[in-house]
Amino acid sequence: MKKSNLGKIARYQLVCIFLLIGLVAAVVFSINSGTVHMSVKDIFDIIVLRANEGSVESNVIWKIRLPRLLAAAILGGGLSVAGYLLQTFFRNPIAGPYVLGISSGSKMFVGFTMIVLMHYVKTIPAGIIVLAAFVGALVSMAFVMAAARKVTDMSMLLVVGVMIGYICSAITDFFINFAQENEIANLTNWSLGSFSGIGWSDIRVMSIVIFSSLFAVMMLSKPIGAYQLGEGYAKSMGINIKLFRLLLVLFSSLLAATVTAFAGPIAFVGIAVPQIAKMLMNTSKPIIIIPTTFLTGAVFCTFSDLLARTMFAPTELTISTVTAFFGAPFVIWLLLKKKK
Amino acid sequence: MKKSNLGKIARYQLVCIFLLIGLVAAVVFSINSGTVHMSVKDIFDIIVLRANEGSVESNVIWKIRLPRLLAAAILGGGLSVAGYLLQTFFRNPIAGPYVLGISSGSKMFVGFTMIVLMHYVKTIPAGIIVLAAFVGALVSMAFVMAAARKVTDMSMLLVVGVMIGYICSAITDFFINFAQENEIANLTNWSLGSFSGIGWSDIRVMSIVIFSSLFAVMMLSKPIGAYQLGEGYAKSMGINIKLFRLLLVLFSSLLAATVTAFAGPIAFVGIAVPQIAKMLMNTSKPIIIIPTTFLTGAVFCTFSDLLARTMFAPTELTISTVTAFFGAPFVIWLLLKKKK
Amino acid sequence: MYFKTEDLAVGYSGKALIENINIGVEKGKILCLLGPNGSGKSTILKSITRHLNKIAGTVFIDQEDMSHFSSVETAKKLSVVLTDKVAPELMTCGEVVATGRYPYTNHFGKLTEQDNRIVAESMEAVKVLDLMEQEFIRLSDGQKQRVLLARAICQRPEIIVLDEPTSYLDIRHKIELLGILRNMAVEQNVTVILSLHEVDLAAKLADQIILVKDNHVYGYGCPEDILDDEVIKDLYGIEHGSFNMLLGSVELPKTGDMEPQVFVFGGDGYGTLCYRALNKRGISFATGVLYHNDVDYQVAKSLASQTIVEKSFRPVSEFVYEQARKALQKCEVVIDSGFDLEGENNRNRMLLEMARHANKPILSLRKETKHETGSVEYFNDIGALINSDRLKFGSANGHKRKQRRSLAASI
Amino acid sequence: MYFKTEDLAVGYSGKALIENINIGVEKGKILCLLGPNGSGKSTILKSITRHLNKIAGTVFIDQEDMSHFSSVETAKKLSVVLTDKVAPELMTCGEVVATGRYPYTNHFGKLTEQDNRIVAESMEAVKVLDLMEQEFIRLSDGQKQRVLLARAICQRPEIIVLDEPTSYLDIRHKIELLGILRNMAVEQNVTVILSLHEVDLAAKLADQIILVKDNHVYGYGCPEDILDDEVIKDLYGIEHGSFNMLLGSVELPKTGDMEPQVFVFGGDGYGTLCYRALNKRGISFATGVLYHNDVDYQVAKSLASQTIVEKSFRPVSEFVYEQARKALQKCEVVIDSGFDLEGENNRNRMLLEMARHANKPILSLRKETKHETGSVEYFNDIGALINSDRLKFGSANGHKRKQRRSLAASI
Amino acid sequence: SDKVDGKLEFDSSMQLEYAQNFTVDNYKGGYKIIALKDGTRYLTVPEGKSVPKDLDADLVVLQLPLTNVCLGSTTAASLMTDIGALDAVTLTTQKRESWYIDKVGAAMDAGKITYVGDYDTPDYEMLTAKQPQLLIYSGMLDSHPEVADKFKELGLNCLVDRSSDESHPLGRVEWAKLFGILFDKEDEAQKLFDEQKKVVDSIDAKSTGKTVLAFYRTSNGSCYVRNGGDYFAKMIELAGGVYYPANFNADKSGTTKMDAETFYQTAIDADYIIYIDFSSSEQLTQLSELVAKDPLFADLKAVKNGNVWSTQQSFWQITSTLGNMISDINTAITATDHAHDDLTYLYRLK
């Protein structure tokens, strides 16, 4: 027992180190690629010595590449954790972070803002879209939480979540019915998701929300672990199930809402990354899986974003394209391999 | 036992009659509403006596209203049955007909046709979009079926399906990346789904596919019933599980593919209608539930389409808007009520 | 009373199934629920553990209304093993058991040295320590059950509630489990509330028994006093077959209900195996002469068409002997199970002699004196004996017909 | 052999757990797998029923390789009851059972009059007919198990494979189930292959027994011959507690291992209840004088610190009497379980007299002659007796200490 | 030749200067065959003339005068309005609020034009009832073959306005001639074209040397930059500017989605920026609003110098006066003061 325990811990550490190296690599590559070519030394000077402030190079690094890669890492991690929470909660491998209607809620509000509101309010303040997305996510979340207090059967709650998503989509479609092509294209573009155009103030806001949620989730890792044995046993271990459920929905929604607000809905990450993390660690201990999921998500999204913006440069691919295109076959492969 | 059995049969008959009345009502209302006003007598004359052939009224009835409402009924029913099959198959209440990537596959091919193909081939044959949608659905289905032969764990197969869906979406997004606004709007509009513009030749094709699939599914109702006890028991009853799984995936995909080809992806129906049918009948006998699901789906879609085209006439709502907007709260209500 | 219910009513979806449950148990005692399937044992247990909302009434622990406890308080007081199957993904047994320490660990669920020790001890107790690193879902049914028991034990509760904890356990682990429970009760003053289907084990284990039947509490008390063959027969509505409280064992229903065809000399336990083997083949038999205190008598009572018995501790009376002689004569075949031939006045020996003289075919399992005389066939084991041609009765068909009829009536 | 395996190897994910399984059973016989938890019984059964891919080897039914059968053929030949939980949505019990008719119904699964009759008969057989219209998921564990049994029965197979079919069943239904299985075997020539944990039932039911241990087939044969106390102890690795093959019952482990403090007069079944009650409280006792054929002897063997026994069917010898006297004198308390006082030369009566004269406290359960003499206390039931102050030994603490130590070692 | 009736005798082909996507053959007796690049052909039969026999099956016959037309293309609307053919329009597939062509709006308000549902899901019943002689659709119809099929089934004629496929701005304007034929406004059409051509010719074609960039930024940070081969780039060149991302997709029309970094690098030195708003409703008026979308925009030379112009809401629907628009662009990039900040088609962000 001692020995295999050591083996396990070694595995955890190995995977962690591997992921951290991955993250560093992703960051280095990201910061070093783009249309504006710079030598490594330049980049180093710019970042560390703050050389050439105000130059194109400095601006590219400080105002474009750095915030963007930070956003990719933070949001990717957050989204993955949201997915992990909901998969655990519903014991359903396809329950991603958007299953409770989060992204539909966001899209509904964004659609409303883009299509309806702008007809009346000509000058819109900056950040309105982000705000709309966030509020939309919270609204659908509130509905789900209200339902969660009534519906005790998990699978039924899942159905309620999906239904709320449908209602939101229906309303969005309703707006689309009355929209112009340009507006439709605009909304579709939004719903493809991208880490582009994120600034430092955005980073500040998202860090606060995501890291504090992450902290709270880590705090919940104990009940989450107990919950894996089933609701009955969880109860007998002294978990206040009602509260636990509310908190879980709350934090996963907060995470997903933040991501959606800043980057739009990003496909695949929330479903696949938790599975990858579990396979990497070969355990389901929340205290280990939550950080692993975050890290894996961060690495995955940073790399994906790198690809998204360099593969067909200057055209940028949507992040979902890359995440799904590279991630999905990987997960299928893992699943098939596991079978053997 | 005898008595309650009679009670059950009475219930089945009652619900059936109720649904048939609903269907008739939907048909009557549908045929009687639209911009062109006609008296019931006129309509009767036109349909039964084939009066006034070539007149505006006759054209409206024969070329517009009848094919459309038939399409709504047939496709709605087919879609619901597809949903029922996959929900049963995966024992997952949110496994709708699109969970295996059917709609994503369709959308990918439609996107390819709309965005890429049309750039090169200026004159495109009629029905190309329908064909593209159908082929797309079959392609993703083929992938899922290939996976189904390797992956024996249901929940993992579900993940594979979702992943294939993601890959298709990713490719679609990839096309969108290079598309012009009007193309994006076109694709978005397609993906909202509509029964508009369906002609008699379409009806012929869809009837053949849907009704023969439906017949095949009815033929499968026995193994489906046995399958509800779990794969282990199903096996011991002499079901060839591998074949059964393939057939189930095949027919549900065929149904969903046909619907998607002719009307685009229609939200909600495939998930909700089977649940409604089960609640109505309070049983899960496939031999009863399959026709009920079909009927319920037909009634539901016919009414929804009626609303879609009349509510904001002459603007037509997308069918998904109506199905989700009226259907989703109804299902939530049913779920909450059941709890009590 | 440490644990007590007052007018408790339990049931599903707000409808009471059992009402007015007033039971209690002292600290450190074992309370066992017995009752037929579907009588409501699990329902009562689940209501006590708050897995099911109770319909009415109060549950007291240590004079305090349980509904006033916080969930963590409850968890520290009470642990459970349910019959629900659990299938936690990727969790090792060690991790499953460790969740039992949940109420005691810090906010992150960090296991202290002590927690680890308790986990290991609990797993050792139910003999699953070597499964520590194995994945839970890859265990056999019995191993799973034991891991869940370890989980409940390591929660170190004041009350432990178990719903059919012996299901899927093999005989050794059943014994050990009950031993553990008793130790917990006696040593750690843990109150044990459980449901069992093994009436004999319940009698051996429990301090208090509650009998539940047809949705009401049917009896309540100390097992030695309230349990007897009749109560059990009544409680479970046993018609065919029989239960012997004394032996704590079950005999299958008699199959041959006709005139005995075989006479078995039993006694001192030699007879029992023969009885069962004959019964298994549907051959009806008479047996004798048994003393009332003989182990064979208890089994013969249930299985033999005719049992010739004498009161214990005295010589066989003339009357009983005559009875035996008649029975013996009517039978076609005699089986000598190898009883004790010693003793001055051994009537059984006399009867056996008589059979030999009457040239009845004798199938003998006797090991010692194999004087091969005419009608005696010797067998080394019952397996061979029971397959002997002698026991293939021509009338077996008539026999079968009759049985088929009774089967058709029962199936 | 109707059913036969040849060099069968079974296991999970391509790795063999048990290899070289060569077993067989005749048509219409019952084959039972016995073995400790995790030994591989379910694995073997699942491989036979093709729920698990076998690793190597062949399974023959009626000389034919099973893998050549189509799935429907197999289904007509073979039905199963597994330990998997099933939770079919909205299905009534009747519908669940009716799925057993699957291989026989037409393409739409339409039940004919006959099918309905067979369904009803099968449900009647396991006594679930009244649950016909109830929703399956709303049954108790035992009811569910029975419904699944009915399903298997109504499949009218040639072979029926059952994995622990008695789990969750109450005693009556256990008896009935085994009766049904035996009837199926005897009457309908159905071959039954099952795993059981109740060794006694297995012995009573099965024609052939396979013992599985540590991933190999450990023994194979007719239960009467291969099963005895030692084999069972060895098979399950029982160390504490004991199993009595004869009685088919389990005794919990001895708790008091010290010098006996109580002397119990037993015999004729009177002693057994006292023994168990004392053992439950951890009071060690001596008992005597018992004849070897006495039912009490079997229990005393497992539970008493000292058992004074005499061979059956003869007067108690002087030597044994002396043994008993010594033991009696060392004990602090005497329990008179109410044995038979009759007989001229009844040594037990003499011993009891002696104890009275020695002024030992005597706790008596005797109903008849209540001549209240000095040290004799009379009790109506064992519940009262066992709570008597006389049995609260001052030395109990030392006792407890010792036990705690042993407990700590075992938990 | 006026006597020719009921038969087709080739006369001449119409001379087109810029338009690539249609041709017109004149036949004796005023018959004309319009052939579009997509393969469809239309025969216009002058008022009072009869339809010739034995026509090719694919030839769509339009009996003039057209007085009952359904309009599904905004660019066509622009051209038709300016040649005075709007009276013929009775139906449209665009809602009132999405029209930025005032005359169309006014006609709708007056009830002369009725909305019949969206282009992909028109109210076929209303169309059947109103029986328009011709439906003029935009290229979006290509993606909805089922709509075209239904029109065919219902016996409705449909013509796809492919003016937006023209890469030269004046090619787009030249499509007025096609509508001139259909609505008997050939002279007006010629006049319109000549005017616009003149406007363009009058611009000092000599390069001002100013670099101009045209783009739009979506809410999620992607920038859609006009390709070098797009008509708008051409317009900038005609206006005397240099379309900035030099040789940027010179063979492609439309836009390219560009990542922020490339855009930043590309746009930083552009003298002028024309912001083409996608969303017809949202209109920037302040430079600060643009900068609020992305603070990096503040570093752009054009922004620093206040040389950012935005298109008006009607931009997307204007075709007929592209010459004037080119002239506006010229004004914008040559203006030295703020006197011309509000042009017809452009305005400067303050």
Ligand SMILES: Nc1ncnc2c1ncn2[C@@H]1O[C@H](COP(=O)(O)OP(=O)(O)OP(=O)(O)O)[C@@H](O)[C@H]1O
């Ligand atoms: N979820 C449920 N909803 C409604 N009724 C139920 C439900 N579960 C069990 N019942 C009914 O309640 C009664 C008592 O069930 P319970 O499970 O308490 O029996 P039990 O005594 O534990 O039986 P067993 O020995 O078979 O486990 C049964 O008649 C059963 O049909």
Ligand SMILES: Nc1ncnc2c1ncn2[C@@H]1O[C@H](COP(=O)(O)OP(=O)(O)OP(=O)(O)O)[C@@H](O)[C@H]1O
């Ligand atoms: N799905 C599985 N994958 C891998 N190993 C397994 C799996 N299921 C069981 N095992 C292992 O195979 C061995 C035999 O298991 P099996 O279920 O056959 O035992 P069993 O004899 O039926 O025990 P029980 O009496 O507890 O039911 C066990 O040691 C168990 O750990």
Ligand SMILES: [Mg+2]
């Ligand atoms: Mg129970």
Ligand SMILES: [Mg+2]
């Ligand atoms: Mg097993």
